[in-house]
Amino acid sequence: xxxxxxxxxxxxxxxxxxxxxxxxxxxxxxxLIGGNGTGKSTLLGVVSKLLNKDSGNVFVVDQDISxxxxxxxxxxxxxxxxxxxxxxxxxxxxxxxxxRFPYNRGxxxxxxxxxxxxxxxxxxxxxxxxxxxIDELSxxxxxxxxxxxxxxxDTEYVLLDEPLNNLDMKxxxxxxxxxxxxxxxxxxxxxxxxxxxxxxxxxxxYIAALKDGAIKYFGKTEEIIxxxxxxxxxxxxxxxxxxxxxxxxxxxx
Amino acid sequence: MGLAILVILVYMFTMLxxxxxxxxxxRAIKVAAMVLIACSVGYSSVVFQTIxxxxxxxPSIMGFESVYILFQSFIVFLYGDATFQVxxxxxxxxxxxxxxxxxxxxxxxxxxxxxxxxxxxxxLVGLILGSIFGSMTSFMQMIIDPNEFSVIQKSLFASxxxxxxxxxxxxxxxLIISLLIGSRLLHNLDVLSLGKEHAIxxxxxxxxxxxxxxxxxxxxxxxxxxxxGPITFLGILIANLSYEFIPSYKHRHTILGASLMxxxxxxxxxxxxxxxxxxxxxxxxxxxxxxxxxxxILLLKSRKI
Amino acid sequence: xxxxxxxxxxxxxxxxxxxxxxxxxxxxxxxxxxxDFTNWQNSEAPVFFxxxxxxxxxxxxxxxxxxxxxxxxxxxxxxxxxSPTTAGTLDAAKLGILISMIMLPGMASLYQMxxxxxxxxxxxxxxxxxxxxxQHRSLIYIPLLGxxxxxxxxxxxxxxxxxxxxxxxxxxxxxxxxxxxxKGNYELIYISLPVVALTYLYANKLTTLGLGKDMAKxxxxxxxxxxxxxxICVSLTVSAVMITAGAIPFIGLIVPNIVxxxxxxxxxxxxxxxxxxxxxxxxxxxxxxxxxxxxxEIPIGLTIGIIGGIIFxxxxxxxxxxx
Numbered sequence: 001x002x003x004x005x006x007x008x009x010x011x012x013x014x015x016x017x018x019x020x021x022x023x024x025x026x027x028x029x030x031x032l033i034g035g036n037g038t039g040k041s042t043l044l045g046v047v048s049k050l051l052n053k054d055s056g057n058v059f060v061v062d063q064d065i066s067x068x069x070x071x072x073x074x075x076x077x078x079x080x081x082x083x084x085x086x087x088x089x090x091x092x093x094x095x096x097x098x099x100r101f102p103y104n105r106g107x108x109x110x111x112x113x114x115x116x117x118x119x120x121x122x123x124x125x126x127x128x129x130x131x132x133x134i135d136e137l138s139x140x141x142x143x144x145x146x147x148x149x150x151x152x153x154d155t156e157y158v159l160l161d162e163p164l165n166n167l168d169m170k171x172x173x174x175x176x177x178x179x180x181x182x183x184x185x186x187x188x189x190x191x192x193x194x195x196x197x198x199x200x201x202x203x204x205x206y207i208a209a210l211k212d213g214a215i216k217y218f219g220k221t222e223e224i225i226x227x228x229x230x231x232x233x234x235x236x237x238x239x240x241x242x243x244x245x246x247x248x249x250x251x252x253x
Numbered sequence: 254m255g256l257a258i259l260v261i262l263v264y265m266f267t268m269l270x271x272x273x274x275x276x277x278x279x280r281a282i283k284v285a286a287m288v289l290i291a292c293s294v295g296y297s298s299v300v301f302q303t304i305x306x307x308x309x310x311x312p313s314i315m316g317f318e319s320v321y322i323l324f325q326s327f328i329v330f331l332y333g334d335a336t337f338q339v340x341x342x343x344x345x346x347x348x349x350x351x352x353x354x355x356x357x358x359x360x361x362x363x364x365x366x367x368x369x370x371x372x373x374x375x376x377l378v379g380l381i382l383g384s385i386f387g388s389m390t391s392f393m394q395m396i397i398d399p400n401e402f403s404v405i406q407k408s409l410f411a412s413x414x415x416x417x418x419x420x421x422x423x424x425x426x427x428l429i430i431s432l433l434i435g436s437r438l439l440h441n442l443d444v445l446s447l448g449k450e451h452a453i454x455x456x457x458x459x460x461x462x463x464x465x466x467x468x469x470x471x472x473x474x475x476x477x478x479x480x481x482g483p484i485t486f487l488g489i490l491i492a493n494l495s496y497e498f499i500p501s502y503k504h505r506h507t508i509l510g511a512s513l514m515x516x517x518x519x520x521x522x523x524x525x526x527x528x529x530x531x532x533x534x535x536x537x538x539x540x541x542x543x544x545x546x547x548x549x550i551l552l553l554k555s556r557k558i
Numbered sequence: 559x560x561x562x563x564x565x566x567x568x569x570x571x572x573x574x575x576x577x578x579x580x581x582x583x584x585x586x587x588x589x590x591x592x593x594d595f596t597n598w599q600n601s602e603a604p605v606f607f608x609x610x611x612x613x614x615x616x617x618x619x620x621x622x623x624x625x626x627x628x629x630x631x632x633x634x635x636x637x638x639x640x641s642p643t644t645a646g647t648l649d650a651a652k653l654g655i656l657i658s659m660i661m662l663p664g665m666a667s668l669y670q671m672x673x674x675x676x677x678x679x680x681x682x683x684x685x686x687x688x689x690x691x692x693q694h695r696s697l698i699y700i701p702l703l704g705x706x707x708x709x710x711x712x713x714x715x716x717x718x719x720x721x722x723x724x725x726x727x728x729x730x731x732x733x734x735x736x737x738x739x740x741k742g743n744y745e746l747i748y749i750s751l752p753v754v755a756l757t758y759l760y761a762n763k764l765t766t767l768g769l770g771k772d773m774a775k776x777x778x779x780x781x782x783x784x785x786x787x788x789x790i791c792v793s794l795t796v797s798a799v800m801i802t803a804g805a806i807p808f809i810g811l812i813v814p815n816i817v818x819x820x821x822x823x824x825x826x827x828x829x830x831x832x833x834x835x836x837x838x839x840x841x842x843x844x845x846x847x848x849x850x851x852x853x854x855e856i857p858i859g860l861t862i863g864i865i866g867g868i869i870f871x872x873x874x875x876x877x878x879x880x881x
Contacts (some may be wrong), residue, residue, distance in 0.1 A: 050453055074456025081450050087308060088446045088502040098444060102456040106440025153455070373698040377874060380705050381867050384807070388863030391733070395856050485709075533721045542713035549706050552699075553692070 001026045002047060002157060002189065007056030009042055009213075016042045017053070018213035024206075027187045029179055031200035034210035034233060040193045041082070043210070044159050047191075048079035060157070074102035077157040082165055084146045086134070092145045093130040096120055099152025120151040123178060139166035147175065151182075158182065160192040164199065172196075176203040197234075201225045201247045209233045225249065284520065285425070286416045286480050291491070291515025293428055293473035296435060298488030299495070299508045300466050303446050307372045308496070309551055311488035312357075314376065316383035317474045318483035320356050323386045324349045326393040343423050346479055350427075353471035361467055383485075412482045413523065413536045424476045431472045438462060438469075439504040446502060484537050486544020491515045493551065567820065571834050578841040582614045585848055608741040616744045616802055617736055617844050618837045621809065623750030623795035625836025626757050628810025629829070630788045633768045635689060637700045638818075639874070641811035642796050644701035646708035648807065650674075650681030651800040652732055653715045660722050667801050671746055674797035681711065682789045697877060734806035734859030736844055749798040753791045754833060761825040764788065768823060805859055808866025809836055815873055 002024040009017040016039045024030050032040045045051035047058050049065055058065045060076060068076070078099075099120065100113040109117075121127050124144040134142055143166045150158060158179075164172045180203055182188040194200040200207060200221075207224040209217040211233055217224050225247040230238040239250040298311045312318070328345050364375060441462050445452040453459050477484070495510035522536040583606075628641040635645075642648050654677030658670045685707060689700060718724075719731070757764070763784050766774040774781050799806060813836045814828075821828040840858070847861045 048454065050450055070453065070458045071456045074454060079450070079454045084448070084451075086447050089500065090447075090502050094502065095447075098447060098451070098455060101440075101444055106443060371698065373696065373702055374874065377698050377702050377705075378871060380702070381871055381874075385864055385867035385871075388860045388867065392856060392860045392864065395854070395860070396851055530721075534717055535720060538713060538716050538720060542710065542717065545706060545710040545713055549703065549710065552703055552706065 001061060002191070003059040004043070004047065005057045005059070007043075007046055007058065008054045009039075009046060009051065010054060016213050017046065020056075020214050022208060022215045022218060024189060024191055026189050027183055028205040029183045029190045029192070029203060030206040030208060031204040032191065032193045032208050032210060033195075033197060033200055034216075035235075038210040039213040040210055041161050042213075044079065044161050044191065044193065048077060048159050049073060050079065050081075071102065071105075074153070074155075076155050077159065078150045078153040078155040079159040080146055080150045080161065080163060082161045084142065090134050091131055092126055092134060092137070092148075093117065093121065095134055095145055096126075096130075096148045096152050099149040099154070102153065116154055117152050120148040123151055124148040125174075140168060140171055143167055144171065144175075151178075155188075157189045157191070160190070162193050162195065164194065164196065172199065179203070197225075197230070197249050197251070201249060222247065282418055282421065283416060283523070286418070286421055287519045287523065288516055289421075289424055289428055290477045290480055290484075290487075291519055292432065292512045293476045294484070294488050295491055295495070295510075295512035295515045296432065296508050297470040297473040297477075298492040299504065299511050300435070300438075300442060301470055301488075302492055303442050303504070304463050304466050305375075306446075306448065308493065309372065309489065309548070309555060310376060310379065311492065312470055312474045313483060313485045313488050314383075315360065315379035316386055317353065317357070317471070318478045318485065319383045319386035319390065321349060321353055321475055321478040322483065323390045323393070324352045326390045326397070330393050330397055343420070346420060346423065346475065349479075350472050350475045353475050354468050357467040357471045358464070361463065413519075414532075417480050420479050424480055427472060428476055431469045434465070435469045436505075438465060439508075442466070442504045443502065446504075482537070484540055486548060487515065487518070487540050489548055489551070490540065490544045491518060493547075564821070568831065571831065571838065575834055575838050575841075578838060578845065579614060579618070581845055582617065582841050583610050585845060609739075612741045612744045613736050613739045613844075614841070616739045616747050617840050619747045619750050620736075620799045620803055620806060621813075621837035621840030622754055622833040623747075623799060623836075624806060624809040624840075625813035625832050626750075626754055626829070627792040627795045629814040629825070629832055630757060630764060630792050631810065632814055633764045633825070634686070634785050634788050635700065636768065636770060637697060638815060638877075639697060639701040639811065639870075640704060641701075641808075641814075642792070643705075643807045643811050644708075645685050645704035646681050646711050647678050647792065647796050648800070648805045649708040649711040649715065650677045651797050652805065653677050653711050654797070655732070655800065656715050656719055656724065659724055660718060667743070667746065671797050671801045674800055675793050678793035678796055679790060681707075682793060686785070686789070698874070732800065732804040733857045734804040734862065735855075735857035736803050737855050737857075739802060744802045747798050747802045750795045753795050756787075756791060758829055760784065760787070761829050765823070765825045768825075804857070806840070807859065807863050808870055809840060809862060812866050812869045812873065813839060816869075 004020060004022050004024075007017050007020045008015070018039075020039070020043065032043065034040055042051060046053045047065070049070070060068065065073065096117050097109060097113070100109060100117065104110065104113060121130055124147055126141075126144060126148055129137065129141060134145055137145065143163070147160075147163060150160070160179075163175055163179075167175065176199060179190045179192065183190050183205070192204075194204075204221055206219065207217075207221050208215050209224060209229065216233060217229055225240055227238045227240055230236070230240075230249065230251075234251075236251050240247050241250065242248075294313075298313075301312050301315075302308055302310065325345070328348065364378065441452075441457050444455050444457050445459075445462065447455075449459060452462075491511045491514040492507075494514045495507050498514075499506050499510035501507065518540070519536060522539050526532060526534055526536050526539070624642065631640050631642070631645060631647075632638055651674040654674035655670050657677070658665055658673035662669070685704060688703065688707070692700075692703075763774075763779050766777050766779050767781070767784060767788070769777075771781055774784075814832055817828050817832045817835055821831055840862075843861045843865060844858050847856045847858045850856055850861075
């Protein structure tokens with residue numbers, strides 16, 4: 001379980017995170033929703049130790065993350081940012097192998113490492129292009145390659161910032177199913193930022209809605225996907241209809 | 254690799270003239286110095302590009318070499334006027350290396366730490382810093398001895414024709430130590446080339462990696478500048494040639510590649526200078542000319558960054 | 559109110575200028591007794607007329623000419639950071655002089671200047687062609703390209719200098735220095751006077767250049783002609799200053815930038831101030847250069863290289879923060 005306690009972060013005068021507290025439930029998929037600039041990415045950045053917070057604490061189980069060494073942290077929590085590009089010439093398989101770096105520190109890959117890498121490639125349907133260079137791939141393929149790297153990292157906690165960026169509907173659905181599976185079958189805790197409210201509503205167990213750098217609403221999906229809440233968060237009129245026990249939101253009026 | 258050794262051999266043994274016993278040892282010293290320079294410039298340039306995450310900045314373009322020379326002049330200034338010999342001494346070398354490290358840290362933490370810094374901005378700042386430090390150096394030398402300003406300038410600093418052989422021993426030892434320490438960082442640097450966020454995510458201690466790398470870079474820039482003076486465009490040339498020809502993302506390979514390119518370029522160039530141009534030019538001039546042109550091409554090509 | 563402020567500021571600039579002119583005339587190794595100049599001894603009058611006056615005049619003209627040149631280049635290239643220093647112009651002039659020394663040794667300085675002029679015009683044209691090909695007109699990118707262009711020119715220069723053994727050390731060659739300015743060898747710098755006058759006449763047209771090529775054409779300006787005239791003016795001034803005093807970096811870069819902070823970009827208004835401020839900055843730096851290791855002098859090129867470089871850094875830092 002990840003617990004965030006009274007975290008503050010400001011850029012100059014602007015408070016991006018304002019005394020934010022939340023506990024992410026273990027073994028579940030939690031989606032962060034909210035308009036642009038509400039602090040979603042910053043929150044993930046702080047939890048994954050990429051950004052420094054001004055005050056407050058973040059705990060993984062009972063351990064403060066600032067007390068965990070960067071090596072150990074990388075074996076417990078992984079994070080993928082929105083846009084990924086690199087100028088080095090790297091093959092897909094080599095990229096995915098980097099997911100094992102926290103375990104082997106760049107030395108020889110053991111057979112278990114190779115096995116995990118193969119499984120990750122398989123999961124993301126990347127076997128056919130495993131030997132292509134990532135700068136030759138389409139945006140969607142590249143995104144899947146980076147996701148495979150995170151899978152290969154095989155951590156208890158997986159944090160993804162807009163993982164569906166660049167992906168078409170087929171792969172979006174596939175990724176979301178994968179994440180669901182990670183949570184259900186392997187007990188992993190998945191926290192993602194999603195812009196498509198219907199994807200969030202369909203696939204996540206919990207939803208946290210952010211506004212002005214704080215958690216405005218947090219609860220099980222069906223508790224959050226309600227017209228009045230969504231209107232407050234996004235400033236749009238919503239209609240929520242039920243389809244096979246899952247909510248679908250309409251907001252294009 | 255083979256090619257590099259071949260070039261060394263060709264350089265060593267062609268046109269020995271009538272006095273091989275005299276020429277050979279002198280050439281051997283030169284070759285040793287050039288290999289040292291190629292390795293230090295190769296390592297420092299490639300690693301600098303990785304930690305700054307781009308391919309057009311090098312330590313020398315960011316003004317590192319001119320800072321070293323400025324510190325040297327400053328030390329001479331402190332010691333008092335007549336003792337120009339100080340500049341050659343080993344304590345001075347160590348002291349300058351420490352100052353260099355301080356400078357590298359300041360530069361890094363004021364300029365590179367912010368995210369998404371414009372590379373062109375850094376580059377322009379580096380060039381201007383370099384020119385300011387150059388002016389300050391001349392300034393300092395004028396104060397030391399206004400009457401013999403240009404004489405001092407010429408005699409004070411090394412060049413390829415005037416290799417500072419007294420520092421060869423200590424340079425070699427320092428370089429080997431720095432490379433030994435540096436070789437332990439290579440795996441982490443491989444990860445860092447994915448980008449800062451990925452590196453942190455994969456458990457690299459980013460701050461410490463950058464600091465240690467900068468220390469090594471400072472040491473190596475000092476070595477090459479102390480031995481032969483500034484060669485602004487060598488680093489950019491050999492680093493990019495290495496990326497071009499070595500199909501690997503691993504630093505173990507790219508650094509080795511850059512060093513070999515350096516050996517090829519310097520010793521091959523020196524051969525040309527001695528036997529084709531008949532000493533009518535210097536290797537620094539050739540490298541700065543070719544490197545400068547190459548750099549303009551890189552700039553024109555990199556517009557999308 | 560702002561008009562009053564402007565007038566006050568301008569007045570202060572003029573006053574400062576006057577003070578600096580007097581100081582520049584007064585300072586020197588040779589003491590001149592000012593109070594009884596009717597009784598000047600034989601040696602004092604010559605020092606004054608042969609050395610001090612020419613020096614001060616040369617300083618003023620160089621300051622005016624270079625800062626105006628920078629202004630013209632910035633209007634033409636639509637980039638605030640383009641100047642003789644950051645477009646290879648200084649290096650082209652150096653190269654020109656060097657080539658003239660190789661081809662025709664012992665030539666009169668007028669001809670040397672001709673060579674310098676030729677090379678600077680050529681280099682400016684090449685640079686303008688490079689700019690035309692580039693879509694990427696970022697504020698930072700173009701001066702960067704210009705500096706690199708200058709570096710390559712300098713490398714060519716060093717190559718020939720070394721080969722023909724003309725200059726021992728290219729790095730210190732032609733560093734701006736007014737200490738050798740004497741009556742009889744500085745008069746070429748007067749060329750910058752008509753250039754300045756011409757610039758003033760064309761000020762409106764140059765302002766339209768600053769709006770961009772299409773806009774200028776739209777306003778009925780013969781764009782290509784004006785650009786060519788502008789480049790020729792710049793080349794003449796830079797070559798003349800190079801022959802009389804050597805390379806003086808950064809003036810053409812920082813002076814127009816400072817002035818435009820206070821007075822905006824309408825040339826008719828900012829041109830005289832730019833000229834005045836250029837002269838002030840150069841006089842000031844020269845006085846510092848003369849005093850700091852008195853009785854020796856430091857070449858003004860070094861002083862400006864340090865002061866100007868730092869000011870330029872501040873400017874880029876500022877621009878980047880708001881960009």
